[in-house]
Amino acid sequence: MIRFAAFRPSGRPARPEPRRSRGIIRGLLACAIAAPGCQGAPEGSSPEGTPDQTHVPFERLVNADAEPHNWLTYSGNYASHRYSRLDQIDRSNVGGLRVLWAYQMDDGIIETTPIAVDGILYVTEPPSTVSALDARSGRQLWTWSPEMGPDVLNIGFPRVNRGVAVLDSTVFVGTLDAHLVALDARSGAVRWDVEVGDNAIGFSLTLAPLTVKDKVIVGVSGAEAGVRGYIDAYDAETGELAWRTYTIPAPGEPGSETWGGNSWETGGGSTWLTGSYDPELDLLYWPIGNPAPDWNGDVRPGDNLYTDCLLALDPDTGEMIWYFQFTPHDTHDWDANQIQVLLDAEWEGEPRKLVVTANRNAFYYVLDRETGEFLHGREYSKQTWAEGLDENGRPIVIPGTDPTEEGVLVWPSLQGAANWFSPSYSPRTGLFYQPTRIMGAVYFKADVEYVPGQPYTGGGEQALRGEEASGAIKALDALTGELVWEFPLLSPPWSGAMATAGDLVFGGDNEGNIFALDAETGEPLWNFQSGGAVRSGPMSYEVDGRQRIVSSAGGTLFVFGLD
Amino acid sequence: MxxxxxxxxxxxxxxxxxxxxxxxxxxxxxxxxxxxxxxxxxxxxxxxxxxxxxxxxxxxxxxxxxxxxxxxxxxxxxxxxxxxxxxxxxxxxxxxxxxxxxxxxxxxxxxxxxxxxxxxQLVEIPGDPERGREVFETTGVCYSCHIVEGRGVGIGPELTGIGMRRGPEYLRASLVDPSAELPVFRSGARSGFAQYLPLRAVTRDGTVYEGMRANEDAFTVQLVTATGSIVSLRKADLAELEKRFGHSLMPATASLSGEDIDNLIAYLASLGG
The missing domain is CATH 1.10.760.10 (Cytochrome c-like domain)
Incomplete structure (x- = not known):
């Protein structure tokens, strides 16, 4: 169903906040209301002749590396490097970094990565609010919240949002009640609002969408409610569904033989983290989540394709070009929803296009991203469930590691060695920086029956805690996964990392530290005790010719600089 | 019925x-x-x-x-x-x-x-709480490290209301072999971490600090010495940081008789009850 802001025949009304004082904004709002889809000013300029700060055509996204003062996609570029080419802040001066401004949000967990476009930061606030901030001062320009009742379901994850996507003059956000909403970038007015999935049976959107060409691509949460997952692409102008690719094949479709009985109908395979895109190959890479029910695999005999897979898709049609499954017949909730990092390198003497990922199951993978061929894999964090990977990358599972009614202790815990929080890849060091959770858990299996809108998990875990668990920022050789250095953390982290051209790696920990490490050695160079747990998507931008570092902690977004 | x-x-x-x-x-x-x-x-x-x-x-x-x-x-x-x-x-x-x-x-x-x-009503506690109070105040010298209802020294856990927080067998184990198991945080951000963990920190210039961990993160550690001083240290300044699991600064009550211990447990169990 598509709901236009101007017509709004039924359902949730848009509620843009009335914080618009400038004539230019009012004028554009009138335009948007009069003609939904109207893009306002012509490309590159505003009606008043000043440079258009809010126009980001697809070409700018493809060439994001050419404008390091901005941060145009969730992971900084389509290759998902989460690497800033700004180098003003470096090893020699990072010790002088201080808070320049902070933006306080309402209660809730902040997992947003701000998008920076020419002096404006677009951030999301929990659960599904979007705010535009003056990147110089932190003052709010506009804010928009969906109207959601308190009964919105979030089964299997907290009420979070990881950020927006931009394309042309529109900002796109997924909401906890599983809508995708297009907002005018200057005013926050709603251009269109579509329902991606039915929240009453467990669908939600927490990820930052990805805009590719003329489409907005989103994935869904909901495997813990037994949904059948899919990836959707919507026309950015109109909100019409362009394609939908299910992650669980129906009977007769390829891969359906990996599901017993009717288990495919409630098979999970959610798609809740932003994918990557290769403009040259014109391939979209999207990671897929766990099968449902999570911990009781008896009801779904088989490998359960395409759960815990990486899919390569045609972005125009959604057609699956190849897949690679990390954890066949997963019984530990090890979604493959980790950031997929694209890099080009020499592999055994030949230039090769690669996709690398540190998976939740504690193995690091190197794949050929044209074909999906498994090239290399190795353990990067403590694990006790597999002897290793075979020549095709399939895990050699150790018997007796599936959950039982009595409980079985296995590393890693269900939250995995990696999770949603981003790794970073620095082309300067060739290192892959992975915040790593070193934690085991006792896994339990239980009987389970599918009830729509209820948890469908079939067990659970008791994770080791306190001194029995720990964390680290691990610097891995991006081509081999071998450990080069690690910086220990007191507890398993929930924050992403960002490397910069200043040869720094920024990260955060549960104890409240936002910190910078030497990208080559791991030596700690700066830290700020924020007073709140860090669950951040760190990023960097530039305003007034000065580099800024952004990380959230607790309920606050902090912006740091040297001046 | x-x-x-x-x-x-x-x-x-x-x-x-x-x-x-x-x-x-x-x-x-x-x-x-x-x-x-x-x-x-x-x-x-x-x-x-x-x-x-x-x-x-x-x-x-x-x-x-x-x-x-x-x-x-x-x-x-x-x-x-x-x-x-x-x-x-x-x-x-x-x-x-x-x-x-x-x-x-x-x-x-x-x-x-x-x-x-x-x-x-299965919980039965042998011992006389009134006699236990005497042991607590005299031979036990418990006030030198514990506070009960405002009195005493706050090095170890506060014992006001301890009878509402701990069972008698736990109290017994804490008295007889305090090093066997340190209490851990059961809720909050530090859930699962040991409380009262003895630490030994040596700075790069050779100064030694001993005490119990008050808190810790990747960059800093805070400890309380046996005399109650609070010491704040940066890990970058340390040559050594030893976490002494399996130890407690609480002395074992070997010098007390079995009857004294029973009475002490009865007294502690009565606190806050």
Whole structure:
């Protein structure tokens, strides 16, 4: 169903906040209301002749590396490097970094990565609010919240949002009640609002969408409610569904033989983290989540394709070009929803296009991203469930590691060695920086029956805690996964990392530290005790010719600089 | 006599019955009777799974207080038990169990079992609390490290109300072999981390600090020395940081007789009861 802001025949009304004082904004709002889809000013300029700060055509996204003062996609570029080419802040001066401004949000967990476009930061606030901030001062320009009742379901994850996507003059956000909403970038007015999935049976959107060409691509949460997952692409102008690719094949479709009985109908395979895109190959890479029910695999005999897979898709049609499954017949909730990092390198003497990922199951993978061929894999964090990977990358599972009614202790815990929080890849060091959770858990299996809108998990875990668990920022050789250095953390982290051209790696920990490490050695160079747990998507931008570092902690977004 | 002893009684009606019983009579113990045998048995199993680790499978206590006692001061009735199950008790080891872990229906059954435990009154404590107080104040020299009701020195855990937080067997183990197991945070951001962990830190210039960990993160550590000084250290300045698991600064009470220890436990168990 598509709901236009101007017509709004039924359902949730848009509620843009009335914080618009400038004539230019009012004028554009009138335009948007009069003609939904109207893009306002012509490309590159505003009606008043000043440079258009809010126009980001697809070409700018493809060439994001050419404008390091901005941060145009969730992971900084389509290759998902989460690497800033700004180098003003470096090893020699990072010790002088201080808070320049902070933006306080309402209660809730902040997992947003701000998008920076020419002096404006677009951030999301929990659960599904979007705010535009003056990147110089932190003052709010506009804010928009969906109207959601308190009964919105979030089964299997907290009420979070990881950020927006931009394309042309529109900002796109997924909401906890599983809508995708297009907002005018200057005013926050709603251009269109579509329902991606039915929240009453467990669908939600927490990820930052990805805009590719003329489409907005989103994935869904909901495997813990037994949904059948899919990836959707919507026309950015109109909100019409362009394609939908299910992650669980129906009977007769390829891969359906990996599901017993009717288990495919409630098979999970959610798609809740932003994918990557290769403009040259014109391939979209999207990671897929766990099968449902999570911990009781008896009801779904088989490998359960395409759960815990990486899919390569045609972005125009959604057609699956190849897949690679990390954890066949997963019984530990090890979604493959980790950031997929694209890099080009020499592999055994030949230039090769690669996709690398540190998976939740504690193995690091190197794949050929044209074909999906498994090239290399190795353990990067403590694990006790597999002897290793075979020549095709399939895990050699150790018997007796599936959950039982009595409980079985296995590393890693269900939250995995990696999770949603981003790794970073620095082309300067060739290192892959992975915040790593070193934690085991006792896994339990239980009987389970599918009830729509209820948890469908079939067990659970008791994770080791306190001194029995720990964390680290691990610097891995991006081509081999071998450990080069690690910086220990007191507890398993929930924050992403960002490397910069200043040869720094920024990260955060549960104890409240936002910190910078030497990208080559791991030596700690700066830290700020924020007073709140860090669950951040760190990023960097530039305003007034000065580099800024952004990380959230607790309920606050902090912006740091040297001046 | 069981009200509504029909095993097929709907849960909602059972709770309604409990509410009516509560309203009609201040004797809250009657309310548990609104649950059928089948429900109480299920409540017992859930209790064992969720609560037994700290409160004891039989409700005789452990790291948490015994619940098989005549009166639970914080939880006089079924509704109050449910509130504690949901919200936990801030400042103690009692965590709140959310509905995703323990649905409403199950929380009500667990609470019913807890209420039923009071009839068992299994927790028996040998010893004389009044004599225990004397031991505490004299030969035990406990005030030199512990505060009770405002008196004493705050090096070790405060013992005001300790009888409401710990079971007698846990208290005994803490007295006889304090190094065997350090208490851990049971809730909050530091859940699972050891409390009162002895540390030995040596700075790069050779200064040695010993004490108990107050807090720690990747960059800093804070400790309290045996004389009560608070020391803040940056890990970058340390040559060595030893975490002495398996040790406690609490001296073993080997010099006390078995009777003294019994009396001491009786005194501690009476605190806050």
């Amino acid at each position: 069981r009200q509504g002893a029909n095993g097929n009684a709907r849960f909602g009606l059972a709770i309604l019955g409990a509410a009516v019983a509560l309203a009609a009579s201040p004797l809250a113990a009657q309310e548990a009777l609104a649950f059928s045998d089948v429900e109480l048995e299920r409540g017992q199993r859930l209790y064992q799974a969720h609560c037994g680790r700290c409160h004891g499978v039989l409700g005789m206590g452990g790291e948490g207080p015994g619940l098989a006692v005549s009166r639970l001061p914080r939880a006089p009735d079924h509704a109050a038990v449910i509130d504690i199950i949901r919200d936990g008790i801030p400042g103690t080891g009692m965590p709140g169990l959310r509905a995703t872990i323990l649905p409403d229906e199950e929380a009500a059954l667990v609470a019913a079992h807890v209420i039923s435990l009071r009839q068992a």
